[in-house]
Amino acid sequence: MKIAVLSGKGGTGKTLVSVNLAAAAEAAVYIDCDVEEPNGHLFLKPQDIKNEGVAVKLPHADPKLCTGCRTCVDFCKFNALAYIKDRLIVFSEVCHSCGGCLLFCPQKAISEKEREIGLIQSGISGNVRVVSGMMNIGEASGVPVIKKLLRDSRKENKDVFIDCPPGSACMVMESIKDADYCLLVAEPTIFGVHNLEMVYELVRLFQKPFGVVLNKCLEEENPAEDFCLQNQITILGKIPFDLKLGTMNSNGQIASRKHPKYKDLFLNLLETVRKEARHETASDT
C-alpha cells in the first residue's frame, strides 16, 4: 500500500509521522519527496548509501543545420525558445523536456543533451529502505526528481510511505498521484486549520481516500478537530504534545524505535490507516 503524508506547510509533523510509521511497520519503504529540503534521512540515518543522478533532456540546435524557420519557437507552448540574432536560445528552467521541438524541426537540427537537475539517494535503515530525492539549488521545479523517485518505487511490494513536499502545488500533486491513501497532518491552531484546508481541497480534487492525524494535541480546544468534525473528515489518530516526543524528534531520533509507548501509538495509527484504506477501496468498487 502507498500512503502519502501531507500538510499545508512545513513543520507540522509530516516527517515525524512518516518516519515513525515506516519504522513501526514490519518492512517498509520511506520516500522523501520533499526534494527542496529532504530531512527524513536525518532521522532514519540510512547505511549503504547509493547515489544516482536525475537528468532531464534539453534541446540543442546545431547552428550549421538550423535555417531559422522558427517552427520550434512557435511550437513550444512553454515559450522556452527564442530565435535571436541567427541563434536559437533555450531557456533551460522553462523547458519541460517534452521533445516536441526536436520532432517538429524540419531540418532535424535539434538534438538532446542531458542536464542533471538533482540526485536520488537510497540506503537501508533497519526494516526501512530509505529513498530521498534532492533537487539542485536554483532549479525551478523538482517534479522530474519526484517522478523518478515514484517510478522506481512502483515495483515495491512493501508498504510505501511518501513524505510529500509542504503545500499544495504541482510537486505535491505529483507526489500523491500514485498513492492509495492520503494522510493529512494538522496542527491544533486556527493557522493549522487554514493549512489543513489547502491539502483537504487537493485530496478531494484528486478523489483520493484520506484521513487526518491531529498532531501536537493538548487537553484544550482544537480548531483542527472541529474542522474535521464539521466536514465529516475521518480522524485517524491523535499524537499528544509531549516533551519527550518533542525532545526525541529534535534530536533526530525515531520515537517508535526508542520507546514501546510510541511504537504502540504509531502501530495503532498504521492499523487504522490500513483498515480505512481497505474500507475505502472496498466501497469504491
Added chain:
Amino acid sequence: MKIAIPVDNNSMDSSVCISFGRAPYFLLYDTETEGSSFLDNSAATSQGGAGIKAAQNIVDSGAEAIITPRCGENAAEVLKATEIKLYKNINNSIWDNIEALKEGKLNLLDDIHPGFHRHGGN
C-alpha cells in the same frame, strides 16, 4: 529610432502597462517619421514564458529601444543578445516618455526581477 512601449490599449492616449510580458499591446513608435503602430502581444495569454515570447516579438518588430516599468529575467536574457536598450519609464503617459527619451532624460532599467516561473512544473 524605433521604440517599443508596453501599453494597456491600442491608442496613443493609453497608459503605459505595468507588466511587460503580460501587456496586451506594444506601441511601436518611430521617432524620425513619428509614425506609430500597435503590436498585439500574443504572449499575454500564454501560461509561462510570457516574457520570452514578448521579447521575441519586440526583437522581430525591429525596435531599437524599449521603455518599460519592469522586465523579467528571461526577457532580459533574450534582449541581452540584441542591441536593444531598456529604459525605465518616468510616468504612465506615452507622450511624456517619448519626449523624455528624445531629450535623453530616461534612465536605463536596472531593476530586473527574477520572474515567477516557480509554479512551473513538468
